[in-house]
Amino acid sequence: MLVAHPSADVYGSDLQLLESVSAIVERGGQVRTVVPEDGPLVERLRERGATVDVVSFPVLRKSLLSPVGLLGLLLSLLRAFPRLLRACDPSQVDVVLVNTLTIPWWLLAARLRGVRTVCHVHEAEDEGNAVVLAALAAPNLLAGSIVVNSNASAAALTRRAGLLRRRIVVVHNGVPGPDTRPEPPRARRPGDPARLVVVARVSPRKGVDVALDATALLRQRGHDVTLDVCGSVFPGYEWFERELRARAAQTPLEGAVTLHGYVSPTWPVLAAADVVLVPSRVEPFGNTAVEALRARRPLVASGVQGLMEIVEDGETGLLAEPGDAEDLADAVERFLADPTWAAEVAEAGEAEARARFSVAAYRERIAAALGVASPATISC
Known part of the structure; x- marks a missing residue:
């Protein structure tokens, strides 16, 4: 072949x-x-x-x-x-x-x-x-x-x-999982600091800008959240990364967003997350969504295309309106407000992903x- x-x-x-x-x-x-x-x-x-x-x-x-x-x-x-x-x-x-x-x-x-x-x-x-x-x-x-x-x-x-x-x-x-079954999300209480993670190509299609805007909204609402973005830019889209870096340097995101570039393996980054975001505007399938589930972490993904075939809203993760930073922030806020429920959803998501994918x-x-x-x- x-x-x-x-x-x-x-x-x-x-x-x-x-x-x-x-x-x-x-x-x-x-x-x-x-x-x-x-x-x-x-x-x-x-x-x-x-x-x-x-x-x-x-x-x-x-x-x-x-x-x-x-x-x-x-x-x-x-x-x-x-x-x-x-x-x-x-x-x-x-x-x-x-x-x-x-x-x-x-x-x-x-x-x-x-x-x-x-x-x-x-x-x-x-x-x-x-x-x-x-x-x-x-x-x-x-x-x-x-x-x-x-x-x-x-x-x-x-x-x-x-x-x-x-x-x-x-x-x-x-989608392969980590070598050993991951630990559950770290114990936290409502109001504790929270780490959000995006693992994706840095492109408009992947909605990384939406993740930044949602993080800004959460910080404006009083949540102590940070955002880690792991991924590199497509050739020809360097302008988009420059825009993201400029946005991240402004209030209320200053010091709260880190663009790491390409990261491999991603399991340590996912393990450190309190909530994983997959804010794509277009997503035929969504390997990173399955990886988040297999990492046993609460997942908020866009309700678009293949992601809707992976995530059962409210059961294995949460779905947000594609391109809507406020809806994405609202979904993250639901997990932050109820860490026990967030851990239960993550547990269900991990079992579902392991069986289906x-x-x-x-x-x-x-x-x-x-x-x-x-x-x-x-x-x-």
Whole structure:
């Protein structure tokens, strides 16, 4: 199996690829992975038994959606496409797995070479220019089958290309937990200081700005809360990080917000949290939400897309209106006001996440979806 992947980072879809590779390799498959740049994911893929090639090819980013950006993308694709065709050599590859919507040219290259294609969709693009959204969905018509990580992702695709409906299989992500079962939240009383944590890409889609605004509101209401933000910025969005740092330097946030950059592993940060926030505006699934649950910590997440498939509001966590800092602050305040109930919700969330989103269950489901439940040869 040949797997084409758009980055060498180690965020949600990148980490999920590692589990897909393990599912293939442990069933006797051979995996070759192609990424456009070197990075921390490369060594982790090799540790899982994949071979890895760094091959320059373009990746569709929102920052490229301008006349100049699209022209540059086209020129880059014309230069790279012969390499893609060579990589999809049917004498060496049985299946091409394209691990995102953002590199559809791999689907075209595989089809031109007559190789079976699978697209694993980790996106749920449901807002924005209708033409752009349709253009993102349409290339999936080239895929023989499509794996999506949530019902929200499936719905977003089929709204733009209804013909895809029969090709789609939903496989929720599998998220590994810490090495040992985490301790319950630390004992605290209403009014005690509280630490809020966000683990996410620093981008508008992840709502990090909403977390800062909610923290400011809580401090204005008299709560002694701090916020830790763990994550790095997408290239092209450095302006957003600058805005966050400027906001964090102002009253009432001065001294209360820390932007740590990329942090791995995240379990110590989650263990130190009193409440974990996942304030995304768009979230096809939400690995960080599952990690918060598996860390046995109270979770407040946006009531959007895949997060609504993870969190049962009031039972395993709390849901807040996406993009609404006041609603996010209100939800956090409910946990701060009743630490005993917050710990009970965290306990229920941990049990639910462990049962529904285990790595073992994911590997079984993804192997079946890829058609490698029995030993096979695969290159990624």
